[in-house]
Amino acid sequence: MQFENFVGNAALKKALSGAFSRRMLPHAILLAGEAGLGKRTLAGILARAAVCRGGDRTAAPCGVCPSCIRAAAGSHPDIRIVTGSGASGAISAESVEKVIGDAYRRPEEADVSVYLLFVEKGISDAAQNKLLKLIEEPPPGVIFIFTAPSADILLSTIRSRVQTFTLRAPEEQEAAAYVAEKAGISMEDALALSALHRGNIGRMLSDGENGRAAKAARLAGEIALALAEGTEHDLLAAAAPLIKDKPLFPEAADRLQLLFRDACMLKSGVRMDAQDIPLRVSRRLPLKNLLRLCDLTAQYAGYMQRNANMALLVTAFCAKMRETAGK
Ligand SMILES: [Zn+2]
Structure with missing residues (x-):
């Protein structure tokens, strides 16, 4: 697997890459870590790799096959994103019902359907209880990828059925090199930002001023x-x-x-x-x-x-x- 724009986390990359190459990627994954560590970036990479038609699993997502291009444009029919709604920003039972209604159909283009559930702001207990059965006995070829600041946000029943991968900030030097290149700033400025945010690239890039x-x-x-x-x-x-x-x-x-x-x-x-x-x-x-x-x-x-x-x-x-x- 290739991890474009996802820096550091060597052990985690090795584990995911190995599982992906052996076609052993867990069907329910939780990417946990504080805001700015790249959970959604990594979730997107996993989803694109899963639908990639490039053939070489070590190079997926290849970025150039029609599936990768559609996925990058956010229009791949087999990648669904579930985000929170309403004042709380939590994922609701209604959103989960849609997933349940949808998950039993066959994928349209790829071999798998990928559901990305962004749980940063929480997910109601009702929604999780509805999800439980689906995750216990998933339809073939369905992958659920959750992102959350911490595994504690999920009920223990769900938590025990997902494989959790915890993201960490890269080394400050590595984060600075990435941000310097990405934001077009000097390495000196980037190192200062990196020290300030302890290598949290999202915070470094989006820090208002x-x-x-x-x-x-x-x-x-x-x-x-x-x-x-x-x-x-x-x-x-x-x-x-x-x-x-x-x-x-x-x-x-x-x-x-x-x-x-x-x-x-x-x-x-x-x-x-x-x-x-x-x-x-x-x-x-x-x-x-x-x-x-x-x-x-x-x-x-x-x-x-x-x-x-x-x-x-x-x-x-x-x-x-x-x-x-x-x-
Ligand atoms: Zn591809």
Whole structure:
């Protein structure tokens, strides 16, 4: 099995992979762990592997067969997702009744039907009692995958009939390397996030402010490269997300200033641990223009009118940057 986007957890991967290769995957699985550890990611991988038509079980989910493509798009008929509803967010007896009515039909395309039950917010006792018989004597070719913060959320009767796999956060270094790549932030920033969240990748990625910081940094990188290497159209396209995200504008401008500052230092011969983008920018633009770009972006980072027309502001910003860059 392949575990794209699911980091760490080597022992758990080995166990699941081995069982899957031997066609011995349990018919009822519980993936337990706190929010952000990748329960739904792993559940999705297992579901896609189960319906994959690729043939090679060690490479499943292959990602390219028609089944994988439909599954990735969320439209595979044999993968059903059951989530909670209502104020409590718990899975209701009615939702479970639908599963029961459905589980005895034959799969439409794959050899198996997979039910993903996301129990993060709980599941009513009535719902669990209804599920019990189905899990005790499952129809052939049906796999149930539960996700929950802890096994305790399930009644002991259900718990004793599912095989529990407990997810853990990867090593902080490993989590940081993944997040740095995924969010386009420096390894240093990623390590700080990793230490803060003890390697919990979901929290690292979605952490409100840090998530925005990562987004601003990524966007700034794209804008800087479009300015240095691309056309006017490339620059406008790179900056377009700022039109719809007003608070992101000053953050992105601030990040741009840091990029241009690094490019200036590189251009002036300062030896530093250079990252790819400032290096590429420094190769394309003269020092005096880079210095003026620092000033310009600093000015825009501090400039944010409450009622600014964002489309006009972003367009003007791009035009000023190109002019300043000597384009
Ligand atoms: Zn496939």
